[in-house]
Amino acid sequence: MTRPDPELEPDVFSRRCNSRDVLASLTTRWAVLALVALVDGDYRFNALRRRVDGISERMLSQTLQTLERDGFVTRTVLQSIPPRVEYALTDLGRRVATLMVALVDEVEEDLPEVLAARAAHDAERGVSAT
């Protein structure tokens, strides 16, 4: 295993830098959606699972654990019957998630252009549209 060198400035382009793995864990398909959802407010586990349409219980749990461990999300057990668990962004998480909202907005806005590019690319190569 390559050990990070604490003397180096963080640089995601270096495979020796931890920032690359942090970036990768933040930008998984599910982490992006969970972080963006949490910008709108705190969520209980099941509500977040409904919001992030299609995520499995196990995958949401793993995603939140990683985000909690790295300080992006807090997990609070509410003293209710039955006990409920609520997730919220930390200040750190909010800084990152806000930038992801901008990215998601851009991708949603760009979707027609992307689909047109894809269709043109496939047509040029004689691939039938899927």
Next chain:
Amino acid sequence: MTRPDPELEPDVFSRRCNSRDVLASLTTRWAVLALVALVDGDYRFNALRRRVDGISERMLSQTLQTLERDGFVTRTVLQSIPPRVEYALTDLGRRVATLMVALVDEVEEDLPEVLAARAAHDAERGVSAT
């Protein structure tokens, strides 16, 4: 397979929406690094491979093919001996990549905070630091 509904506004939270897959393909570990690298200028394949430290030839090739198909990157074959292939961002690619630069800068800046959170989290659970 779930088919996208063209009547819907793009929404990454819907599993039926293509924008979710576009977002996921843009935010793979390697796509983020390739896009961010290309913000600084055009790259030939081998130079980009050196910049994105640790990526395999096959993975860079796949990543660039997906980005080209979706209209984020152009691939130009230069008439040289030997022939060389140059990659550049499209306007669309630049819009997305610029937002990723902001995210990467934030993550690099946040790294000490993330590592401290991780160490505190692991210490609390009696996990030895790795």
